[in-house]
Amino acid sequence: MNRGSKGDPKAYRFDVRLAGEPVRPEVSVVCSPAGVHFEDRQIPLASVFWVSRRAGLILVFARQESVAFFGESGDLEDFARSVERGSDVAGRRSLLRPLAADVVVCTAGTEIAGTIGDAPLEGLYLAVFTRRGLHLFAEEHEYTLSWPTEHAAEAAADADGDGRPVLELAKGDASFEIRYLFPEEIRAVLEVAGSVPAPPDTDDALEMFDKGEVARPVRTRLPDFSVGADTLQRVCEAAVDRVRIDPSIGESFDRRYFERHFRTLGEMALGPLMLRRSAALEADSVAGAVQAMDAEQMRQDAIAAFRGVTEELARVYAAEVQAIVRTRRLDRDKGEKALAAAGEPALRETTSKYIDALSPAFDATLARQQLLLQQLHARDLAPPEAEEASVEEAIRAWKDEVTKLDRAYVSAAEAALVEIGALWSDRMIPGLRALAALRARRLSKRGRWAILAIVAFFAAAALAWLARDLI
Numbered sequence: 001m002n003r004g005s006k007g008d009p010k011a012y013r014f015d016v017r018l019a020g021e022p023v024r025p026e027v028s029v030v031c032s033p034a035g036v037h038f039e040d041r042q043i044p045l046a047s048v049f050w051v052s053r054r055a056g057l058i059l060v061f062a063r064q065e066s067v068a069f070f071g072e073s074g075d076l077e078d079f080a081r082s083v084e085r086g087s088d089v090a091g092r093r094s095l096l097r098p099l100a101a102d103v104v105v106c107t108a109g110t111e112i113a114g115t116i117g118d119a120p121l122e123g124l125y126l127a128v129f130t131r132r133g134l135h136l137f138a139e140e141h142e143y144t145l146s147w148p149t150e151h152a153a154e155a156a157a158d159a160d161g162d163g164r165p166v167l168e169l170a171k172g173d174a175s176f177e178i179r180y181l182f183p184e185e186i187r188a189v190l191e192v193a194g195s196v197p198a199p200p201d202t203d204d205a206l207e208m209f210d211k212g213e214v215a216r217p218v219r220t221r222l223p224d225f226s227v228g229a230d231t232l233q234r235v236c237e238a239a240v241d242r243v244r245i246d247p248s249i250g251e252s253f254d255r256r257y258f259e260r261h262f263r264t265l266g267e268m269a270l271g272p273l274m275l276r277r278s279a280a281l282e283a284d285s286v287a288g289a290v291q292a293m294d295a296e297q298m299r300q301d302a303i304a305a306f307r308g309v310t311e312e313l314a315r316v317y318a319a320e321v322q323a324i325v326r327t328r329r330l331d332r333d334k335g336e337k338a339l340a341a342a343g344e345p346a347l348r349e350t351t352s353k354y355i356d357a358l359s360p361a362f363d364a365t366l367a368r369q370q371l372l373l374q375q376l377h378a379r380d381l382a383p384p385e386a387e388e389a390s391v392e393e394a395i396r397a398w399k400d401e402v403t404k405l406d407r408a409y410v411s412a413a414e415a416a417l418v419e420i421g422a423l424w425s426d427r428m429i430p431g432l433r434a435l436a437a438l439r440a441r442r443l444s445k446r447g448r449w450a451i452l453a454i455v456a457f458f459a460a461a462a463l464a465w466l467a468r469d470l471i
Helices: 073-085 089-099 183-193 229-241 255-282 286-292 295-328 332-342 344-357 359-381 389-436 445-470
Strands: 011-018 024-031 035-038 041-044 048-054 057-062 066-070 104-116 119-130 133-138 141-146 151-155 166-171 174-179
Touching: 011 073, 024 073, 041 057, 048 073, 048 089, 048 104, 057 073, 057 104, 057 119, 066 119, 073 295, 089 104, 089 119, 089 359, 104 183, 104 359, 119 141, 119 174, 119 183, 141 166, 151 183, 166 183, 183 359, 229 255, 229 389, 255 286, 255 295, 255 389, 286 359, 295 332, 295 344, 295 359, 295 389, 332 389, 344 359, 344 389, 359 389
Parallel strands: none
Antiparallel strands: 011 024, 011 066, 024 035, 035 041, 048 057, 057 066, 104 119, 104 174, 119 133, 133 141, 151 166, 166 174
16 A cells, blocks of 8 residues: 555645546545545445556546546656556456457456437446447446447547547447547457457356466566666667866876766666566566556656656766866866856756657557556456467567667667767766866955054064074
8 A cells, every 4th residue: 555754644726626627636545444535535455346547547447436637757657657556356347248259359347438329328338348239337327339330430639628539439329439449449449340250159067166276377478678798788889989088187187077977877778677577577477567568657767767767967067167176276166157157057958858759659558558458357267268369469569669668768878879979079078178268266454454454463473583593
């Protein structure tokens, strides 16, 4: 359980939307062993049968209530894990068990807007898309739409929406839009929504076990990662080569200095990917590898790592400025001007923009990760003899995205370090050189007169002492 500084459950700040109600901004949300608490409401964890992760939100489905929480991805993931630990696992399994004979395409928390006949169909629903149709679950309600549909298309979000694509489905007197799906999920649904499903299996034999209870965990060989010790060395060398070193600043300020400096920065920037790669290679199953390479956690680790790169860069530069100020006996304000000229906000922007550029890769990997976890969960509930073609396809798609993320991450880290090398050449080293060229601080006129008076006093005293000896 998440604890605050005094041992109390951690409080989050989320925008909250209950089914059929407008969004409530900046609501304090707490997850305790008893349930999820916000405002005057409590959702018992034992009644929660599903937690769905979407981009920028978490949807919680309970037997009496469905709620969407919008917020920062790190807080959302932390909150989701807390809710899942106390949720109704048996209820989640029993929900999908009737669909186990079918092939699950994807499972997602969604918002529905439309009609079935004259009745509106609106609100937050858990959507389970299979090869045969769509199944919607919310509180005590359940709806099914069989394939093929008369209309199935991806539509751009309306002007008042949140920018996410929308899935449109229509058949007979049913017509509605489905929001919060990943683009990859929409494409997967469109592939099956217009097709005629295969005839159902007529074997009504009762299965004593689920596949997850009798089959070994799914294993697979992970793709070759581009990140490694040799990659770190290459990235650091590229950054060092970009620096125009000026030995006039100091003998120790040479190439070896920058090799050590960029080695530290490179280890910090690439650390999250290298650690997760190592954990994924040691995992004994696909599920373990997915957990090790969790895209949302890696995103948060990367943000913290690149922020650490900025802080280390600013610390190193400040130490060099202070060293020159001490050795040249310069005024402190000159050192402060040199630090300001480097522009720490600019340093922070240098690294943060590369994290921002990685967002599409993290989002795509997160989407494939969720699809794979859904397939693995559906596989565990399927009969022992069920085929695993969908799981294998989901594994291949996930590995493709992990490979793309790995390469994009390394490229972003290398570009960030090379730009830092350019900053040293273009701004930071010239700043140090200009600082080192300044003259030492001079005493004020009053200080000079004071020293002159002291010298004159001691000179007069010495002359008096010599005169006494002569007498």
